[in-house]
Amino acid sequence: xxxxxxxxxxxxxxxxxxxxxxxxxxxxxxxxxxxxxxxxxxxxxxxxxxxxxxxxxxxxxxxxxxxxxxxxxxxxxxxxxxxxxxxxxxxxxxxxxxxxxxxxxxxxxxxxxxxxxxxxxxxxxxxxxxxxxxxxxxxxxxxxxxxxxxxxxxxxxxxxxxxxxxxxxxxxxxxxxxxxxxxxxxxxxxxxxxxxxxxxxxxxxxxxxxxxxxxxxxxxxxxxxxxxxxxxxxxxxxxxxxxxxxxxxxxxxxxxxxxxxxxxxxxxxxxxxxxxxxxxxxxxxxxxxxxxxxxxxxxxxxxxxxxxxxxxxxxxxxxxxxxxxxxxxxxxxxxxxxxxxxxxxxxxxxxxxxxxx
Numbered sequence: 001x002x003x004x005x006x007x008x009x010x011x012x013x014x015x016x017x018x019x020x021x022x023x024x025x026x027x028x029x030x031x032x033x034x035x036x037x038x039x040x041x042x043x044x045x046x047x048x049x050x051x052x053x054x055x056x057x058x059x060x061x062x063x064x065x066x067x068x069x070x071x072x073x074x075x076x077x078x079x080x081x082x083x084x085x086x087x088x089x090x091x092x093x094x095x096x097x098x099x100x101x102x103x104x105x106x107x108x109x110x111x112x113x114x115x116x117x118x119x120x121x122x123x124x125x126x127x128x129x130x131x132x133x134x135x136x137x138x139x140x141x142x143x144x145x146x147x148x149x150x151x152x153x154x155x156x157x158x159x160x161x162x163x164x165x166x167x168x169x170x171x172x173x174x175x176x177x178x179x180x181x182x183x184x185x186x187x188x189x190x191x192x193x194x195x196x197x198x199x200x201x202x203x204x205x206x207x208x209x210x211x212x213x214x215x216x217x218x219x220x221x222x223x224x225x226x227x228x229x230x231x232x233x234x235x236x237x238x239x240x241x242x243x244x245x246x247x248x249x250x251x252x253x254x255x256x257x258x259x260x261x262x263x264x265x266x267x268x269x270x271x272x273x274x275x276x277x278x279x280x281x282x283x284x285x286x287x288x289x290x291x292x293x294x295x296x297x298x299x300x301x302x303x304x305x306x307x308x309x310x311x312x313x314x315x316x317x318x319x320x321x322x323x324x325x326x327x328x329x330x331x332x333x334x335x336x337x338x339x340x341x342x343x344x345x346x347x348x349x350x351x352x353x354x355x356x357x
Contacts, residue, residue: 004028004352006325007299008309009292011037012100013214014345016182016253019105019261021218021346024250028349030305031128033292034103036111036121038065038095038162043320043341045090053080057318063340092342093211094254096169097180101159104263104270108133110291113158114151115277120291121147121155124273133276136298142291144276152275159268167265178210181255185264191256198249199241200228208234212254217323217344219248230344283333293336297329309348310335323348 006028008018015034021027047057055072062073069081103109107129114121122144124130136142147155170180186194200219207213219235220228227239228248235248249255263270282297283290299305307327312335314320321339325348326332 004307005030005305006307006309006349007031007033007296007305008345009033009035009296009311010103010106010216010345011035011040011342012103013094013098013253014216015103015106016100016257016261017214017216017218017251017346020251020253020257021222023258023261024247025222028352029309031132031299032103032106032108033295034106034109035292036102036109036113037098038101038158039091039098040095040342041087041090041340042092046341049082049087049090053082055080057320060319062337063319065340092214094214097166097173097183097212097254099163099166099170099183099265100263100270101162102155102269105261108295109269109272110295114147114155119277119279121151122276122278122291123269124276125271126273130273132295132299132304133278135302136295139298139302141282141294141298142278142280144278147275147277151277155275156268163265163268173210179206180212181206182253182257184256185262186256188258191258194256195246195250198246198255200237200248201241203235203249203252203255204237207252207254214253215342215344216253217346217350218251218253220344221346221350222247222251226350230347283336290336293333296332300327300329300332308332309345311339311343311345313337313339325349325352 008029010018012034015032018029018032022029050056059074060072061075064071068084070084070087072080074080102123107126109123109125111121124133137144170183173180203219213234215230217230220230224245225242227237228235278291280290280294283293296308307325309323309325310332311321311323314322319339321341321343323343323345
């Protein structure tokens with residue numbers, strides 16, 4: 001049993017990987033705070049696109065995506081807008097087969113869709129999530145009100161749009177004999193049989209080589225012999241899989257999903273207990289109206305978790321994301337804000353285990 005109890009922040013695919021880690025391993029992840037996510041960009045391709053506009057990553061103070069444009073708020077106070085139709089060419093290929101908008105296997109999902117400016121939409125999914133939100137309200141970390149009917153319909157409509165659009169992409173890919181394993185409706189018994197016949201070579205052929213890898217780092221984290229490493233593009237194995245080890249294939253969010261984690265796509269935002277519109281009473285900057293930062297502050301302040309797993313930006317490489325584990329709320333505040341790119345989010349867990357050992 002891990003002595004660590006970690007609150008993790010992640011996108012839908014990263015939260016699914018965390019859910020599979022909880023399902024298959026003694027995971028230190030205790031609370032999952034999931035983000036709304038339409039898609040993410042390739043960092044390298046984003047740099048190339050900015051060059052076409054005479055810009056560098058270091059010129060940008062903030063990103064914002066709304067109303068069909070990527071708005072770049074520059075450090076010189078100018079604003080540059082790039083049509084989404086142009087920016088779509090730098091979207092990571094794995095995003096086109098994702099049918100989750102709202103991180104459905106999290107304890108709490110957070111995003112801006114549906115709420116007014118200054119407020120965030122929060123979806124409570126588990127009893128644990130409900131206790132956290134109620135506690136944060138009682139201790140005046142956040143205030144809440146119900147999402148009205150039109151706001152709720154908007155959230156569901158956009159979630160359904162993502163499902164419909166990307167299911168079409170999945171159908172086209174499978175027509176070309178590129179299997180999309182995580183969307184297969186298989187029984188748990190059938191999934192378990194498949195897993196026992198699969199290792200990194202199967203992960204490589206079915207996920208990595210066909211552009212479905214989300215670069216989350218779950219495979220790197222669970223490899224018992226540390227044979228898997230991840231660069232900016234894909235996982236690589238150096239060596240031979242240990243006999244009867246199937247962990248990397250098990251925990252990947254793009255391999256088969258067990259029935260109790262799988263959404264059949266009939267519910268656009270998945271299962272939930274309650275949907276609220278919330279506002280932070282503690283913080284003014286951060287992810288989705290500072291609600292993520294505020295919830296982590298509540299969790300750490302009340303010793304519900306020991307640390308938080310968050311994504312920050314590198315100081316020496318503008319907007320380049322990297323994951324870190326921290327128990328300091330000032331570091332959580334510093335990490336707030338959308339990065340619009342991905343990184344191996346589970347890498348710090350591997351480093352943490354190495355320090356303990």
